[in-house]
Amino acid sequence: xxxxxxxxxxxxxxxxxxxxxxxxxxxxxxxxxxxxxxxxxxxxxxxxxxxxxxxxxxxxxxxxxxxxxxxxxxxxxxxxxxxxxxxxxxxxxxxxxxxxxxxxxxxxxxxxxxxxxxxxxxxxxxxxxxxxxxxxxxxxxxxxxxxxxxxxxxxxxxxxxxxxxxxxxxxxxxxxxxxxxxxxxxxxxxxxxxxxxxxxxxxxxxxxxxxxxxxxxxxxxxxxxxxxxxxxxxxxxxxxxxxxxxxxxxxxxxxxxxxxxxxxxxxxxxxxxxxxxxxxxxxxxxxxxxxxxxxx
Numbered sequence: 001x002x003x004x005x006x007x008x009x010x011x012x013x014x015x016x017x018x019x020x021x022x023x024x025x026x027x028x029x030x031x032x033x034x035x036x037x038x039x040x041x042x043x044x045x046x047x048x049x050x051x052x053x054x055x056x057x058x059x060x061x062x063x064x065x066x067x068x069x070x071x072x073x074x075x076x077x078x079x080x081x082x083x084x085x086x087x088x089x090x091x092x093x094x095x096x097x098x099x100x101x102x103x104x105x106x107x108x109x110x111x112x113x114x115x116x117x118x119x120x121x122x123x124x125x126x127x128x129x130x131x132x133x134x135x136x137x138x139x140x141x142x143x144x145x146x147x148x149x150x151x152x153x154x155x156x157x158x159x160x161x162x163x164x165x166x167x168x169x170x171x172x173x174x175x176x177x178x179x180x181x182x183x184x185x186x187x188x189x190x191x192x193x194x195x196x197x198x199x200x201x202x203x204x205x206x207x208x209x210x211x212x213x214x215x216x217x218x219x220x221x222x223x224x225x226x227x228x229x230x231x232x233x234x235x236x237x238x239x240x241x242x243x244x245x246x247x248x249x250x251x252x253x254x255x256x257x258x259x260x261x262x263x264x265x266x267x268x269x270x271x272x273x274x275x276x277x278x279x280x281x282x283x284x285x286x287x288x289x290x291x292x293x294x295x296x
Contacts, residue, residue, distance in 0.1 A: 001211075002026040004056060006089055007064030007110070009037055011170040012162075016062070016204050017041060028056060030065075030089075051096040060211055061097075061155075063109040063147070065089045073259040074135060083139060086110075090146045097150055106156045108210055109147035113163045113196055113223060115140035118267035120193055126274035127161075127219045134263060144219070156217050158210045163223035163271055167200035168295050179247070180237050186248035191231025193268035196223040199285035199294065206273075209281050221273040225286045230268065233288065240292045 003020060007013040008029040017027055021043035028046040031037045037047055048054055067085040072078050090109060097103060116125050117132025131137050144159045151157050166173045179185045203222060210216055228236070238245045254262040273281075285291035 001059040002028070002057075003060045003062055003211075004028045004030060004051070004058045004093075004104075005062045005064070006030045006093070007066065009033070009040055010064060011167070012165060012200070012203060012207075013062075013064045014040060015200065016064070016207055017045070018043075019204055019208065021045075028058060051092055054096070056096075057100070057102050058104050060104050060106045060108065061093060062207070062211075063090055063093060063107070066110060069112070069114070069136065070258065070261050070264055072261075074261045075259075079135065083142075086139065086143045087146055090143060094146060094149045097153055097155060103153055103155050105214070106158065106211060107147060107150045108158050108160060108207060109144070111140045111144050111147075111159045111161045111219070112136070113161050113221065113269050113271045114264065115144065115161050115219070116269050116271065118263055119269045120267040122194070122270060125221075125269055125271045127221055135260065136264065151217075156214065158217055159219045160207070160210065160222050161219055161271070162203065163196035163198050163221075163227075165200050165203050166197055166291055166295060171200075173295065176237065177241075180234075180241055180243060180245075183238075183243040183245075184247045185234060185238055185243070186245040187231040187234045188249045188254055188265050189230075189251040191229055191234065191248070193230050193266060194227050194270035195230050195233045196227040196269055196271040197233070197288065197291070198222055198224045199291040201294075202283050202285055205284070206276060206281055209276070213279060216275065216279055218275075220275050221271050222276075223271045223273050224283060224288070224291070225273060225277065226288070227270050227272070228288050230265075236288055236292060240296050 008017045034047050114136030117134050117137035165171050
């Protein structure tokens, strides 16, 4: 199969492209940095800077582009970057799809569990859960609404609501390893907020599963079946590293450091992957204990 991929040089995109190439698929990568992409991949990859007037015909689209959501405070300028990096490129793809004579079979488009808004209580959220309004939810809802415009074009759309992806070489866990290794890690505030996570290997496997399983469409929760609280996650990570938890982060410090974005750390959601489980997807790392053993 031939896939158009956005975000293909990122934390999830790069290993996904490598897996697609390994199984014999053809890749066209939408990227702004041709030099970086050329150095990153050994396989034959076609690079384009825009889909507009590209004349491209593909079997599927995988849209993983988006600036990191919690790396910086949500100033008005940062919110604009977060929106444009997600909404702009997704709208460009939709505009291109509308002009395509031969439509791709599937559009696997990124989203996040922030779609549901903040649920500090112990509600279990499957794909039918109601949303609660906040910036992250509004952003994801708008992002998904743009992607869904491909459905009336005859394209199967999967909107992948990703939790915290765990891997040693990148993402949230990489930033946690140094303080926890020094014994300076700890829970955030009460630690009772839910932490919905997924091992990178399972994340890659479920993306391939969504590509190949033609009966799945709509919103899909990309999280492990057993989320944990922030306190439980912190305890397990410290235990695996054989270090004490000496430095819990008070809520006031999180708010001081991250401003409005601190709600992602302080409130959270307990998200479950009902649609994946109902369709027979098998997680390699359902439990956090096993996932951390593998990663560390």
